[in-house]
Amino acid sequence: MATKRNNAGKRLQYSVPLPLPALQQQQQQQKQPQQQQQKHVQPQTPSTATNDLSLQRQSVSSSTTCPSSWLLHPLRTILSAALKYLHLQHDNTKGSPTTTQDLIHGEFHFSGASVWIHEGKDMEILFRQGFFGKGTLSRSEATWKERTAGSSQGVSLEEITRQRRVERAQLKMEKLVLAVQGNASALPVSTTPLISSNTSSTNASGFTTPVSTVSSVSQSQDPQLNNTVQQSIMPLTSPIGDDPEGVNQETVSSSSGSGENEEHLQLSLEEAFFLVFAVECIAVSEQKTSSTCDQLLGGNPAGVTPFSIQECWLRFAQASAFAGKPSIAASIPMQMPMPDISPDNPFIVRYAAYHHYRSLGWVVKDGLKYGTDFLLYKKGMIFGHSQFGIRVVACKSAAEVTSNTTHQHRPTGMSPLNLHSSPLSSTPGIFVSHAVHSWQWLLALNRVISQVQKTVILCHVIVPSHVSKQQLSHPLKALPLYTIVEVGIKRFIPEKNRK
Amino acid sequence: MNADDQDDQDQQPDFRLLLNTSKGASQALPSRDAKTAHDPEAVLKEQYDAFFQVISEERRLQEKTLSRAVYEPELGLFRLTVNKGNHFVSMGHTLKGNIYLYPEEALYLVDRSSLLVEHNGADLDVQQTWSLCLSQLQDLTGKWDTTRAMDRHLAYAYLKRLGYVVTRPGTYDTRAVDIIPKTAATPTSSTLTLNSKGRWLSTLLWRLLVDSWNIGNRVILTGLRRWFDPLSDFWNKRMSRPLVANNDQLSHEQVLQRIRIIPTRRLVQSPEEEPRPHVEHQITKDTWKQKVDFEVYKPAGAFKKRQPGIPDYRVVVVSARSRIPTLEELGDMMEGLIDPAQIGPSSGPSNTASALPTDKGKKKQQPDWPKVLFAVVDGGQVSFMSLNNMQAIL
Numbered sequence: 018m019a020t021k022r023n024n025a026g027k028r029l030q031y032s033v034p035l036p037l038p039a040l041q042q043q044q045q046q047q048k049q050p051q052q053q054q055q056k057h058v059q060p061q062t063p064s065t066a067t068n069d070l071s072l073q074r075q076s077v078s079s080s081t082t083c084p085s086s087w088l089l090h091p092l093r094t095i096l097s098a099a100l101k102y103l104h105l106q107h108d109n110t111k112g113s114p115t116t117t118q119d120l121i122h123g124e125f126h127f128s129g130a131s132v133w134i135h136e137g138k139d140m141e142i143l144f145r146q147g148f149f150g151k152g153t154l155s156r157s158e159a160t161w162k163e164r165t166a167g168s169s170q171g172v173s174l175e176e177i178t179r180q181r182r183v184e185r186a187q188l189k190m191e192k193l194v195l196a197v198q199g200n201a202s203a204l205p206v207s208t209t210p211l212i213s214s215n216t217s218s219t220n221a222s223g224f225t226t227p228v229s230t231v232s233s234v235s236q237s238q239d240p241q242l243n244n245t246v247q248q249s250i251m252p253l254t255s256p257i258g259d260d261p262e263g264v265n266q267e268t269v270s271s272s273s274g275s276g277e278n279e280e281h282l283q284l285s286l287e288e289a290f291f292l293v294f295a296v297e298c299i300a301v302s303e304q305k306t307s308s309t310c311d312q313l314l315g316g317n318p319a320g321v322t323p324f325s326i327q328e329c330w331l332r333f334a335q336a337s338a339f340a341g342k343p344s345i346a347a348s349i350p351m352q353m354p355m356p357d358i359s360p361d362n363p364f365i366v367r368y369a370a371y372h373h374y375r376s377l378g379w380v381v382k383d384g385l386k387y388g389t390d391f392l393l394y395k396k397g398m399i400f401g402h403s404q405f406g407i408r409v410v411a412c413k414s415a416a417e418v419t420s421n422t423t424h425q426h427r428p429t430g431m432s433p434l435n436l437h438s439s440p441l442s443s444t445p446g447i448f449v450s451h452a453v454h455s456w457q458w459l460l461a462l463n464r465v466i467s468q469v470q471k472t473v474i475l476c477h478v479i480v481p482s483h484v485s486k487q488q489l490s491h492p493l494k495a496l497p498l499y500t501i502v503e504v505g506i507k508r509f510i511p512e513k514n515r516k
Numbered sequence: 517m518n519a520d521d522q523d524d525q526d527q528q529p530d531f532r533l534l535l536n537t538s539k540g541a542s543q544a545l546p547s548r549d550a551k552t553a554h555d556p557e558a559v560l561k562e563q564y565d566a567f568f569q570v571i572s573e574e575r576r577l578q579e580k581t582l583s584r585a586v587y588e589p590e591l592g593l594f595r596l597t598v599n600k601g602n603h604f605v606s607m608g609h610t611l612k613g614n615i616y617l618y619p620e621e622a623l624y625l626v627d628r629s630s631l632l633v634e635h636n637g638a639d640l641d642v643q644q645t646w647s648l649c650l651s652q653l654q655d656l657t658g659k660w661d662t663t664r665a666m667d668r669h670l671a672y673a674y675l676k677r678l679g680y681v682v683t684r685p686g687t688y689d690t691r692a693v694d695i696i697p698k699t700a701a702t703p704t705s706s707t708l709t710l711n712s713k714g715r716w717l718s719t720l721l722w723r724l725l726v727d728s729w730n731i732g733n734r735v736i737l738t739g740l741r742r743w744f745d746p747l748s749d750f751w752n753k754r755m756s757r758p759l760v761a762n763n764d765q766l767s768h769e770q771v772l773q774r775i776r777i778i779p780t781r782r783l784v785q786s787p788e789e790e791p792r793p794h795v796e797h798q799i800t801k802d803t804w805k806q807k808v809d810f811e812v813y814k815p816a817g818a819f820k821k822r823q824p825g826i827p828d829y830r831v832v833v834v835s836a837r838s839r840i841p842t843l844e845e846l847g848d849m850m851e852g853l854i855d856p857a858q859i860g861p862s863s864g865p866s867n868t869a870s871a872l873p874t875d876k877g878k879k880k881q882q883p884d885w886p887k888v889l890f891a892v893v894d895g896g897q898v899s900f901m902s903l904n905n906m907q908a909i910l
Binding site for chain 2: 034037038039040091094119293294295296298327369372376378379393395404405455456459460463475477491493497501503504505506507508510512
């Protein structure tokens, strides 16, 4: 029950879906009736939340689907559009304009293709409300300071993992001791592999039957067995031994540098741009070049002017275009008026997919561990495992394809792939055994993903063929030109489907 | 998606077991000798010998289950002369009173020792039938190579052995009146009565009127917008604003609504909609039939040639080294399938909902996304993957 209450408390901390003050306020409003009631803490908030949403959804839908005759409708749209554009209509959803002081400050690092957040409170807000970013010295949430302060309550992920490892090591040791005791009485033992691998030094042959070896060992070579058991215990305890030492070292070092959080939160370019453009939560500026500059400015982040939305867009696109080639990137200065970016720029394509899934309400995180581009979580990382692994595929629009391939009518299974020219290879220069986007590749990806109970989705982002540079330079004009088509992959087993 | 998807299905059968049971040996498992159990060389040799022994057994056939067919080169089909057994309830199609078999069907039956093929007056043996059928598959759609024919046959035989009904698309289509594939079918002219002509004319006029009004609307709005846009952008600095400002008082749902600026598209279009705008080449109603290799029906269902019904799966045979289909190709293959996302939430999946009422609770009912199965063949192994046009909805 303590864990249940713990979990409920945890969920409350992470339940704000996006780091916007309006949503935080709503969260607080929902908290208050909750505090009055003692029982049923958990089911209360989701039900009230859904009530709110359903009401709002009804009001939104009613305004759009009211039956208007076909004569009045165009006139009405023209009028409302005109009024809205000239700002004569009162838009009551907009609050007071925000200043950059209200926003969280982030640093853009061109060579690392990331945005760094240094302030501790900001790191907590960004991660806990929407699961943005990753702490550089922690597993996911930036908990380094808490852990090294020595006063951790044991709730951080790293602490849980460490405790789990200690428990497992203890269990293994107990099993080993039991096995040794069991062997002394010459009973067949299930943990023979442990013993046989150690007694291979006593026996010359590689693969003899374990039972006979163990019995012989137990009868004659007890001191040697004790030695080998101790030898096997030693490698088990060394990982345990490391951790407490590591923690001790950290506490030693932290006591010398207390108050200095050496960790920062790292946002990927897509996350950062979402927080700049879609929901206004951070302001990004150029990274501070030297520490002396800091001292001069008094460490004032507001002293550096943040990028505008368009500037962010162009800079991020350029950073990802040069991501694999740092030497070239260093030599090219930032082309200020209009850098040359193409419609299939990796940042733009990935951002389109990221934005799409975020706009549906999913929590989108990096999927490098499973060979995908993104992972989709329903509510967040602490609420459950992700359901989908997304692989982003950029494809040309149909008009472009048909104009290029008018004479090719070969069926799909025919066109062989050139192994050395993989279009969007994530590891340029490294030879891949199968070409990207072959069936072999897809089967391998699906195998890995389904082993962890997820589904693969190929998110095709259709890149517009004829887009002007002017349109491409601003996300508000460029993004609606991209189209998303989702294709899900599943393995089909004929034997199982009602054979 | 479960862990049991990847269990023993993928392992090669142990031929020693097969040998043991065929000889009527008493032990169910090979005995665990102290000598050979952990000697991988000996185990391998045993399996090897068992394998060769099994496949070199002579095939025996019985006259009472043996059918006969004659190869007709002009059609590329096999005409059944002697009909034994109940294979032909779900195989072969009737032309001019005779049952004709496709090459893959004939090859499958010959492999099972249920059919004997005659050509030029002589009986063909198994090897000759193989080469004849594989070359036949080669000629059918142009420049295929033999690996493709072999892949196709492997997929076909795999499914047939499991009991599925596998047909070429359109075989049992009651609408098609193809007698000989080379001659074109003559269209029959339909006569309209006076009443229906008048009705047709009036609906045409009405549709013209409505369309022109809609187009006019769109033109006016876009024209106005084009004139307003630079003005309004300059006025309210729309370009420098984020989609949702920090101080906007919106609920979560409203925030999501506002940031949905990237359009999505479905691959499968419902038949009432206008055709996809990118289509430039002449699209006939059934182009998918040229891209899809087989239509597959489940073995449990009652399959009747007269009323085959909608096939359970469409199978396309591909080689493992080839490229996965582009969206256009996938859309072509899925043509004609029903998309539950476009129908709406009112009508759910047709038979799955009624068949499994107890599946509620934890698992949300998966809608019946339109999907195509791909039989990926590599080195003699067939794996099936389904690509479906889904939506990741929360």
